[in-house]
Amino acid sequence: MSLRFLLCPQETVLDMLRDAMMAKVDTSKGFLIDGYPREVQQGEEFEQRIGQPTLLLYVDAGPETMTKRLLKRGETSGRVDDNEETIKKRLDTYYKATEPVITFYEKRGIVRKVNAEGSVDSVFSQVCTHLDALK
Structure with a gap:
């Protein structure tokens, strides 16, 4: 059996968000x-x-960390796409698409980077710091 994952049209996504x-x-x-x-x-x-947008939080972790976390998620998520081969392809796509987005928003001065290599508490603390700065 082959499963296809289709993305929602951009217009639909924006209408739903709005x-x-x-x-x-x-x-x-x-x-x-x-x-x-x-x-x-x-x-x-x-x-x-x-x-x-007022702020873009860039939660950044290296490919090894992301792969490890996604494989761990796959153990309980039931997602058929949480396997090493698919994760590698998704990460390649992610990096190719994300770098221009980050650059686009860095030019506007709204990117705040969060180092996601650390513990959950460390990542949460960094996110809170950036969000609290908006007040």
């Missing part, structure tokens, strides 16, 4: 969008349709 954000805008301190944008074009479209 609708969810608008539904909570009166009671929210802000929004944290995980794993987005994955490409510069997505970021540009987000800004045109929704608004400019």
